[in-house]
Amino acid sequence: MQSLRDMKPNFSGPAQPPLSGGPDAYLQGNIRMTLEDSELWKSFSEIGTEMIITKPGRRMFPHCKISLSGLIPCAKYILLVDMVPEDGFRYKWNKEKWEVAGKAEPQPPCRTYLHPDSPAPGSHWMKQPVSFLKLKLTNNTLDQHGHIILHSMHCYHPRFHIVQADDLFSVRWSVFQTFIFPETSFTSVTAYQNTKITKLKIDHNPFAKGFRDEGTNSKRRASRNPACSEKKSKKPNTQSRDTDDEDSPPDFRQSSYDGFEEEQADLSKRKEGEVKEERYSPWASEREHAHGGRTESPVGADTRDLYNTEQLVPAPASYQPYRFHEHGKSPSPPSSVGSSNGGSVRSGFESRIHDVARVPEHEASKPPAEQGPSPCLPQPPPSHQDYAGVLNMAMAQTTKPGGVLGHHIYTPYSAEQSLGQWGGPGPVQYPPPPPPPPHHLPTDYTTPAVHHGYHHGNVAEWSQYPLFSYSCW
DNA sequence: TCAACTCGCACCTTTGAACAGG
């Protein structure tokens, strides 16, 4: 397991003080997050994970499931997940590979999924793996169910946030610790593009059991398409026209997901992350960027480094790039992805800093080659990238009278419980308007006063706006 | 023309209520 700091050799700042000297050092010290089903995630990531998004919302598979340790058993924590764009591009599936198809669409309203158990004591979170099974993805920008809104043919990765907070209202001035697992990056699609992914999904998702070759539905498929019945009865994946059998990891081909779950008992299959110092809410961070702090200044970089809220859990090189940038016409092999920026992990890192820290329209005008290859590749996230997920949220908020905020957090509470929204009312402007004038933030984001000063609003303000309309129960 | 998207379908798992038995 590698820390974010390890992946950023250029960030010359002193090894960041673990903030151990601070008053909240006790809660920063040794939180550990482990991705369950890591091997399954890797098997998808090696091919290029795709997640179906639909208007009514679709679950992720594999779904996000983590284990936690190092929490204070009696202290309450809130767990959140949001989706962060990997870059500023839209992709298309062309000839068995992903290619850049233009600039990314304006980001939809950023939403955060709150684990239904939140808030709960550390002992609760640590006693068993925490599943985000009910998290759903949608491409419906007008979604009213609280699903996470994504654009199709774009690349994202989930971010996990742990906040020590007694209740939902105190979250915003609590300390965030953010974790990322590179192997969880995925491309959102409305229909599977890569038949290998389809096959993996069918093989491991119990709900898709009916599509397995050994399943009872071979008759159904045969009846639906008699012409192909012979092929389909022999091929587990009815869509597969490529070399599935050879290319798919044999371990996953016929095994059931249940079986895989059993295998997961082996801790070696997990992916662990160590905590990095976390100081303030990622949303606060993004706000900083949205206020003009998006930063290209070295000072800004140092500051980000010092107070970075994101915990990177780097992926092994084995499931590196599968996606090619088309720029320059010739798709570069996975190994060349990093080299375009110098060949180091750091390179991809920096490229993504550009990708996410800028206004999409802006970055799209840049030749992708300059920005570096992308996406969905298990790359170390840049510190800027921490803020990407809510960048447009912050922009929208700061530009719309009344403090519109696009970052919605949904909780298990009922729709009737209008606990409020993360800082603003109503629908976010979409696409987001231009960023507001620069606005500097103090470095101490841990005090409520600071949050107030930056439009985090107060409890009363939140409670005006229905937010927790989505129950994951 | 075609890629992306939507929708209805059949098949499947999950969930919880209802019931029986100890």
Place this chain on the structure above:
DNA sequence: ACCTGTTCAAAGGTGCGAGTTG
């Protein structure tokens, strides 16, 4: 009355493939 286990139906999660859209 309580607990446990079983059965069953409803709800909802899947990918497929045809049709639609831009």
